[in-house]
Amino acid sequence: MFTRIDNFLAHHTPSWYRTPTIQTITLGLVFFWVFAAFTTIQFYAASTYGADLAADSVSAVYFCFTVSCLVAPSVVNKFGCRVTMFFGVLAYASLVLTSLIYFLYGGPDVIWSRRMVVAGGAILGCGASLLWTSQGRSLLQYASKAEELNDLDYAHDTSNKKSKTQTGRLMGLFWSIFQCSALVGGAVSFRYFNKKPEGSAALYGLFLGFILIGALFTQFLLPPSMLKGIELSNKIQHVKSTSCASLSEQTPLMFNVDSGYTDEQVPTVSDGVDESNQNWTEEARGTFQLFSTKRMACLLLLFFYTGFNQPYQQATFGNRFFTRRTIGAELIIFHLMEILGAIVVGRFLDDDKQDERTPNQSLCKKARAKLCLGSFLIINSVGNILAAVQEYNAKHGASSTAHDISSVTVIPPSFAFAFWGFADAQIQVYSYWLIGGFYDSGHDHARAVGFYKLVQSFGTSVGYYFIPVSRLAEVSQLLVSSLLFVIGTGLAFAQLPP
Structure with missing residues (x-):
């Protein structure tokens, strides 16, 4: 089925659709629809399910997410990105379906319906590992293809040099679209919870529709081998209109047939184009070997921090220092800064314009990595310092704990949220950019992202x-988070791009 869809899209879509940029946008739209539902479900879990069931379901999600990441790279490499992404998205529907059953036929006092919601969370966690691993491999392969196409364009047009790396730009684009899901989910939930304070079948029916739209969008993704550059397309059309007979002498496609295709040259996709030839044991060994490498050992604490930070930032800090109506505005600030950070940092990491002082490409790349990590250290530290001031004032009763959007006292904690949002996007984009620089093959991309x-x-x-x-006091949560952040970033300086 998936191969037939590929062949149909390859022969019936315009050239601009078969570009790395458009495919990255399509990938972002998959996540936009899925997480417009899931982000809202997770954030309002305590309100819709009750505190105990919310804790159980969210714990099941992340526990199964963590464990299944051990095998997700092997599954992605064996079955291909789009197949696993499709079923990964459908796994998100499991929590929505069990929630519908909970609201329609169960309730807080019905044990079997509560257990069903937890089971739905567990299935979602397994699907999340497949979804994110296939996303990482797809995006890094799109970036590699974009770099290949850029090299061909530059080889035939020295007046139009562009950046050599493309991972930062494409990851920034993806992350921006992905973060818009939180804004849309927040707007939907704001309108809904203004009228009704608890969850219902109607709300989760809407969420189910969002997820199914996301699953549909996975079918519009193309394998990297089918992609072409806009510049190449324009050259081909120009050559075709000038002289079809001289096409073989003038078009760069003859040098690399996978770099782009005319309408007559689109290849037929065969089954297994994205699949690994290794057996399951070899695939699993390749994934587990990453745990013993010095490279990943140095990055482990930083990767851990990117997950550990937001529970304190958005739950512990946000719920204590903002009134209920202000939290929505603060989340908008947070995610807008995520979007801004992703765009700015992605373009900065890919900008390899050279001058007389940086003639060496690899040194220039390392310098950008150092500047990115250094600025991340500063920006995130400012957010943590502002949070520490709020914690100190709250502990000593120097100011009211919860700030309202109508009060000027809301400005300092709001700036903390803004700095945290920018810094989170910064390190997320940097991590993908770094993985793209360390590994070349799609199979290794899947393992590293996993x-x-x-x-x-x-x-x-x-x-x-x-x-x-x-379990852990508020100030201690901030202290532990800050220590992980400082030590993890320091160790990351030991693993810069090659």
């Missing part, structure tokens, strides 16, 4: 576990 998501998800699980102040 490792990254495993450690990140484990960090999120631990972060949510320590949210209750009976």
